[in-house]
Amino acid sequence: MTPFLTRRRLLVGSAATLGAIGLTGCDDVVQNSNVQSVLEMAEQLTIRSQRLLVPKDKLAREFSEADISPTFRPNGTSQPDSEDYARMTENGFSGWRLKIDGLVERPVELSLADLKKLPSRTQITRHDCVEGWSAIGKWTGVPLGPILQSAGLKPGARYAVFYCADELEQTLDGSGTYYESIDLIDAFHQQTILAYALNGKNLEVAHGAPLRLRVERHLGYKHAKYLMRIEIKDTFSGLWGGKGGFWEDRGYEWYAGI
Template identity: 50%
Template structure:
């Protein structure tokens, strides 16, 4: 990665942490500013669109996020958000060590498919040591192993109308409903976008998203959905949940969190 790209990554990480961090902290004083139609919220939405456009313009679609050496893993991966879902289907799957778990992939595809965890583990894998940058201001380096999402897309054959991959999850967070996330097809097919089932040379722990989480290494950590139940390809996410494309975007944060 070029020096310019690295500086830009640090700048965008700091900017996102400074803006979104105020809302993540739950400061009630800012709530009126984030209501639909308020100039501050409109300005934040405009900045979000500008960040996406700038990243698409300045970086090649396949430009890689920095990868690290094993010696730079200094601690276990810090868990955040949900750490132990209570969904009944999830509890049953966990009780059986996810032996009966299946990832459903459908929506705007020619060949809907279903994968067991064992089938995913037997597919060609990618391992990468990357840094997780949290919008709250902390970061952590870890090794991730999983199947490239692009390989799954090649099997299910997205229709030309498919624009987004939506990750529907088992967990709920803060009483605000089911967790979900989405990315566009450029990020979905990025070489470092993987469905991770392994972390630091071991099975992915429950507290970090077992049995399956997505890694999207050119975006902030809150985009990397855990406890994935199914993947749906759509042309528009305005009809899903509250219509903004992700759990956090529905609550007022940026949908696009590129760094």
């Protein structure tokens, strides 16, 4: 008998397959319009199915202290290649500010100290990487929804776009700089936090210091590290490849829900 294939395993497996395509021949995928069309149709089906089957406020599984992984492997970049970022680390991120702008009534800039004064949330969750590994960690940070609400979302606001300090490719137009995005449904989910601590300690550089996104119902590449700016937008037009993220511009699916 064929083993029962859970919905979660199906989604993770599909994303992992797409990840393998992206790592070994992403340009071929992007340049092949037929393949790209099929992927985009499949992604729309995934989004609709996820929204239909999973209540918007349903929580990702949380674990106990005893379940925390002895080591938590960094995902993506472990050391941004940026002189500006190097200076920030030398100063303990004292000059770092998170900018929130775009379709908001009151653009703001928040220091790490400002964020740590706000009500926090701690959650022990599992990080699932598209490369096929998982780890459980305890994250502490500020829920994103209330921050966006305090900035005053304008009519038409639909997406939160996260700009990061790490540059994965040297490009003249900035398209090699890491960025990600989520819609406001996920932005206001109670487990979506701007995390500044892992396992009771301030984030290390390898894990995204000083601040990273934790959006627990998505695969790991959505959890943007080294956050510098959040822009609220109504569309992805004007964002480099127009797909809503660094890897998405290179063939990955935008909605990586699990």
